[in-house]
Amino acid sequence: MVKIIAVALPKGGVGKTTTAVNIATAFALSKKRTLLIDVDPLGSCASSLGFTREGIKNDIFNVLQFSASLQKVILKTENQFLDFVPVKQLTYFDEVRLSRILTNEQLLGNILRHKAASYDYIVIDCPPYLVGPTNAALVAADSVIIPITPGQYALDAVQKILDRLKTIKRNFNRHIKVEGILLTIYEYNTKVSFATKKELFKKYPNLIFSTSIPKNTKVGEASIHRKPVLIYDPVAKASQAYLSLSREIIQNRDAFNYHSPFGE
Numbered sequence: 083m084v085k086i087i088a089v090a091l092p093k094g095g096v097g098k099t100t101t102a103v104n105i106a107t108a109f110a111l112s113k114k115r116t117l118l119i120d121v122d123p124l125g126s127c128a129s130s131l132g133f134t135r136e137g138i139k140n141d142i143f144n145v146l147q148f149s150a151s152l153q154k155v156i157l158k159t160e161n162q163f164l165d166f167v168p169v170k171q172l173t174y175f176d177e178v179r180l181s182r183i184l185t186n187e188q189l190l191g192n193i194l195r196h197k198a199a200s201y202d203y204i205v206i207d208c209p210p211y212l213v214g215p216t217n218a219a220l221v222a223a224d225s226v227i228i229p230i231t232p233g234q235y236a237l238d239a240v241q242k243i244l245d246r247l248k249t250i251k252r253n254f255n256r257h258i259k260v261e262g263i264l265l266t267i268y269e270y271n272t273k274v275s276f277a278t279k280k281e282l283f284k285k286y287p288n289l290i291f292s293t294s295i296p297k298n299t300k301v302g303e304a305s306i307h308r309k310p311v312l313i314y315d316p317v318a319k320a321s322q323a324y325l326s327l328s329r330e331i332i333q334n335r336d337a338f339n340y341h342s343p344f345g346e
């Protein structure tokens with residue numbers, strides 16, 4: 083059965099896109115049939131996978147507007163186990179229209195469960211805010227990866243998404259789980275990293291992935307070469323960490339090993 087994982091936090095620059103692209107790549111390298119979907123109107127995933135804007139004719143929002151089928155917008159990647167659904171750059175008016183369509187919260191989930199059920203994993207890269215596309219992704223998802231960088235603002239954003247998840251669970255999607263909180267762009271031996279980790283373990287002891295993703299210059303180099311770091315340099319520290327994260331998630335799935343932040 084397909085498992086839908088959203089990568090989300092209402093804060094910019096915490097490694098959501100890097101995590102979505104590399105975790106999807108890691109699943110595909112483990113021969114799991116994987117679909118990566120970009121729902122951030124900025125559309126950064128495409129560039130990370132080597133696609134140019136000109137190569138993108140239709141996108142996930144065409145699917146939500148019923149002007150294209152999901153099959154029609156799926157792009158094949160170099161890895162036979164990894165498919166991709168992109169986002170075109172949206173105008174202001176596209177975004178306004180989209181927010182109207184997304185008031186139907188169940189639409190994305192219904193389309194994915196009916197038309198993409200043959201995948202093992204669907205990974206959704208969300209924008210840095212909760213309304214609209216992120217809300218739709220969380221209503222559609224089985225679980226959410228919450229990436230955070232060290233610092234107080236990211237901790238505040240974690241509480242914000244957990245509060246939102248509580249409401250979504252109550253009203254729209256009672257199956258949603260926290261896959262895990264992921265420390266990214268992590269610098270060992272700094273005071274702020276240590277303090278953030280300590281605070282996270284105090285507040286959410288069962289929700290933190292064992293794996294964290296180190297700060298690694300290879301990630302930036304890979305994006306200039308329009309490749310996931312896992313493909314650009316498979317032995318880089320960040321690549322190895324994303325592989326380890328994928329193993330953690332696959333094992334959690336096999337073991338049904340989830341912890342709920344909602345006190346159940």
Ligand SMILES: Nc1ncnc2c1ncn2[C@@H]1O[C@H](COP(=O)(O)OP(=O)(O)OP(=O)(O)O)[C@@H](O)[C@H]1O
Pocket residue numbers: 093094095096097098099100101122126208209210266267268295296297298299301302305320
């Ligand atoms: N492990 C890492 N080491 C070093 N740099 C990283 C790492 N992960 C991500 N970055 C860099 O940090 C920046 C932000 O990453 P990314 O785009 O993945 O974040 P995001 O949360 O998706 O941002 P946005 O909210 O704007 O969509 C990028 O320039 C990326 O190359």
Ligand SMILES: [Mg+2]
Pocket residue numbers: 098099100122126208209
């Ligand atoms: Mg992003």
